[in-house]
Amino acid sequence: MKPDVTPVGRYFGAMDRALAGLDTFLREDDSPLYKHDLIGAIIEEYLARLRGSFESWRNRVAFAERFSISQAESGFPAYQNVLELENDRRDAKKRLVAMPDSATIRAEMVDFILKKKQFPGALQRAMAERIYLETIEARRHFSPLCLARTVRVSVNPKTKRPYYIVHWGYFDGVANLPLVYVLSLEDSSKDMITTLVGADGKLTRGIEIPLPVEGLLNPALAHKFDDFCDKNSSYSLTLSTIATNLDHDFDHLHPKQLRRFVLGPFYHADITRHGETVDQILGRVHRTENQWLLTWTLQEIYSINEKPGKWGLWGGEPARDEFHINTDDLECARQGVSAFQRHALVPHEAYQAIYAAGEQDKIFSGYQTHIISGNEVLRSV
């Protein structure tokens, strides 16, 4: 197939390459950040969802009248598109019934071409819409909220509480960025302790948990937990806020570590208007398919101490966690996190252009830079 050279085609092409590049990066064995294979696996799942969304959007642009992309701060499609995708998904079946089937559309196209000797634009759009609706149900998308899933269960031998790892996704509507949350927490509900923790302080033998489990493992709290994710996941909330809120809303859940993976902003020479320097340099990259730069941020907060609960005659207080905010680092304090990492993924050619301009220190200061060349990630450049 010929490469699509229209601006729209270039945008989607660049986004595809960036997501594929990130995927390659995550799959690498010696990936410096993701030695912890769990995070890599979790994020890969959401990358697949994002790719699904982009494929659907690509089909959608072929017939929709408008499609907006957030130019500043994000480079991802506007929130409205995410919502629309979700709505279309809901009533795809109904709309498909109302449309003529593809064979009919094809026959009509032939008729149209032969009769009117013109390009059948309207029919082509109808066809695009049909394909879009047909595929939208099968694909997995990055919804405004991807419901929580439990991926690991074990027992903390010190506290003798079950320990879960849960993750969920959220597309933030204000910053227009996809976010992935990974949470490690302990559960002190009596029911769960009796079912999951054996006398030896380990996971009860012979208990089968079909991981991943949809929702929080504790069925009594799963629904409330999803609701919590829906209402407390915006980008504008700091991790300390989210973790503290979680701790306060659920007396028996004890968040121990919360990570947030913020994908983006995405920079592209044609599309985004962030900083003049980046745009100008990317514009000078010779091959159009290399005119992009993808960044992401990984934030983390962890609990350093748990204040034990007190129960007395006149009420009491459940156990609460204290979270560490690294006040030595101003940026950490500002973000309300214990630690954070910034990463940038850049095609080799674009990196060369930036290096040649002598701007690499300015642009990549504070970032761990990963350079991608073909299907390889280059290191120690």
Place this chain on the structure above:
Amino acid sequence: MADIKNMDTEIEKTRQTIEEMRSKLEQSGVVLEKLAKAETIGQIDFDIENARIEDVVRQQKVMEGNIADLIIGLEDATNVFGAEFESMKSYTGMEKLIGLFSRDRMQRMRSERVRHMSLASNLQELLAKSDRIVGILKGQKAALEARYTASETSLKTVIERRQATMVKLEATQKRIEEINPLLLDLENQIAASTNQKTRAKLEGDRSKLATEYNQLQAQEQEQLAESQTLERYTSMFQTFVDSLNNQLAAQQTLINKLTIDTEQRVVLYKALEDSLKTAAQQDVAHKINTLGNKVDTAAEETMAGIGAAAQKHIGDLLEMHEKNMLSTKDIQRRKKLADEQFARRFEDVMRKHNSANYVTP
């Protein structure tokens, strides 16, 4: 919240009315096409048809009013958001009562309440509704466009036919004018002639000419009637085509307004919700972590900042179309234009709405 969901029945009603209208429109259009192509021009159903077209045109106006109502109704329904925001900003009676004893406690109660609010499903609902209305409007617009092209061709045919009739009529009239003196001349000759034979011949000539004259006169009458009928057809068609044209513009206005409104609402409401939530709780959380400041001042500052920040955000969107892109830095301007156009075209509806809140979606 319930308001937005209740709009479904309204939308369904409007959709049905539009469907009915469309079938009526098709009928009139088809009849007109038939008229344009008919061999003989009948007078019989002319008045009925004329009345029908007038009826269609009148009802179209009513229908457009309905849709405009629906759009304003959606606007009213979205006031829910306004109420939500208002409640997020202010304190409830209970909270104020508590506030008499402890300001901190009051703040905490509010932030707790705000934290558990979510507009996401409402936004989704709003988008779905607006998409449905736009879908109906676009369907209607496509139907109108098709009808418009067909009717315009018919109108052209009728006008051409009338011209042809006029040419014929003129030829007939010319011939009549020619024959008139000839006939007089013959009569004079007959009067002057004494020869029986010549007289008989002249009589024969005269009668032939007189027959032709009578025939031509009958023809003239017929052609005159045809031309007049065609003229009435033309004006009838003209009304129809004009009305179609008008409706097309009206549909476009409605579509524009709705799309821009929705686009802006999604961005603005989301931003506002987020900012309010963040402002209300971020500081409380920070306070717990002993980093924060007084909640009050921060919340107020954020509120003041929201307007500007959200607007800027809207300006940053990039529109993508099938093959090209367009930066829409000026959504504000587009919105203003769409609003103005809407107000101009649907002045009556707006006035009704402003005078009495009679729509209860």
